[in-house]
Amino acid sequence: MIRKLFNLSFFILFSQSIFAYDYEFKLDDALISLKFDEGKISEIKFEILRNNQKHFGIIDYSDKELNINLNTSIITFDEFKKFFPKPQKNNKLNKKINFNWEIAELYISNEYSLYSNKLNFTYNKGFELLTFYDSKKDFEFSILPNLNGDKQLYLSTRNAGQFFYAQKITKNMIGGALIGKGTFRRFDDYDLTIKVKDFSVNKESKFYNLIFTSRLLDIFSILQNKQDEFNYLEVPIQKKGNVFNFDHAIMLGGTVAFSFKGDANPSQKTAKVNGTYGPLYLFEKNFKNIPFLKEFFGKNIEESLIAADFKVLKNGNKTDFIFNPLSVLTPGKTRNFFDIWE
Numbered sequence: 001m002i003r004k005l006f007n008l009s010f011f012i013l014f015s016q017s018i019f020a021y022d023y024e025f026k027l028d029d030a031l032i033s034l035k036f037d038e039g040k041i042s043e044i045k046f047e048i049l050r051n052n053q054k055h056f057g058i059i060d061y062s063d064k065e066l067n068i069n070l071n072t073s074i075i076t077f078d079e080f081k082k083f084f085p086k087p088q089k090n091n092k093l094n095k096k097i098n099f100n101w102e103i104a105e106l107y108i109s110n111e112y113s114l115y116s117n118k119l120n121f122t123y124n125k126g127f128e129l130l131t132f133y134d135s136k137k138d139f140e141f142s143i144l145p146n147l148n149g150d151k152q153l154y155l156s157t158r159n160a161g162q163f164f165y166a167q168k169i170t171k172n173m174i175g176g177a178l179i180g181k182g183t184f185r186r187f188d189d190y191d192l193t194i195k196v197k198d199f200s201v202n203k204e205s206k207f208y209n210l211i212f213t214s215r216l217l218d219i220f221s222i223l224q225n226k227q228d229e230f231n232y233l234e235v236p237i238q239k240k241g242n243v244f245n246f247d248h249a250i251m252l253g254g255t256v257a258f259s260f261k262g263d264a265n266p267s268q269k270t271a272k273v274n275g276t277y278g279p280l281y282l283f284e285k286n287f288k289n290i291p292f293l294k295e296f297f298g299k300n301i302e303e304s305l306i307a308a309d310f311k312v313l314k315n316g317n318k319t320d321f322i323f324n325p326l327s328v329l330t331p332g333k334t335r336n337f338f339d340i341w342e
Helices: 002-013 077-081 160-166 208-214 219-223 281-287 291-296 332-338
Strands: 023-027 030-037 040-050 053-061 065-076 096-109 112-123 127-133 139-145 151-157 177-186 189-201 229-240 243-253 256-265 270-278 308-315 318-324
Touching: 065 077, 077 096, 096 160, 151 160, 151 189, 160 177, 160 189
Parallel strands: 065 096
Antiparallel strands: 023 030, 030 040, 040 053, 053 065, 096 112, 112 127, 127 139, 139 151, 151 177, 177 189, 189 229, 229 243, 243 256, 256 270, 270 308, 308 318
């Protein structure tokens, strides 16, 4: 309902006014008031009462700017995302937008919501700046200009699993503290490196069998029943259009390390990931100090002595996991001779 009203407001704003007086009318469960100045709309006020929840706002209109102030009691994350302008679809929008929005509750899932949220952005044929945060600072997001003319992208959350769930990236991460930094150009064109600490993987996940297998020799995790827990994840991301590309990503947990790269297109529900995991990675760090073993160990996890290759392919609702058993005991410097992936 709010989205429809927002679109209606823009339709009115970009239409030539035939009124010379203030006007008020009802639209379903909404009350809209128009204020005119010299035959043109100068202000729009609206109130919406739906499911005993009230939403209201004011839009001030001038020749050069739109000042939009909204106040909402509750909204889902999917509806929330629809309010962001899409540059490629707004060529006719030649006005600067100053947008301020207070949201009492931003609903993420049945288990998680953000409260007392504030969103502020300035948009002028692209985002000049944007800030979003909740009262507890459980989630923060900002786009701010740098001195060199670029825009800095910053993201942090105390619950990475719920963030990935809201973005429809994965349902399989639980918890985790996330920080992301990068360079922003548009929402379909940016670079971002995310780092997540102390999270676990859902035991119902299709990935869990792969993870469980990789940690069969992780004695410490087995004794503590923590095979699903990880210490660190780092993923460098480059987004172009609807495609996310990532390279040199790593994930560490107990005595296991994963390294992977690939791409994903959430809009088409497709993904291709190539990776390597080493069940004895942390032990190998100690082995590398032994002179006659140095030649058997490479500089990174892909060149590890004890490691295995895997591939993940997603197409629609189907996800395939491919495991290369020949790579388990093959030294990194010769593993490429057994490459069965390409």
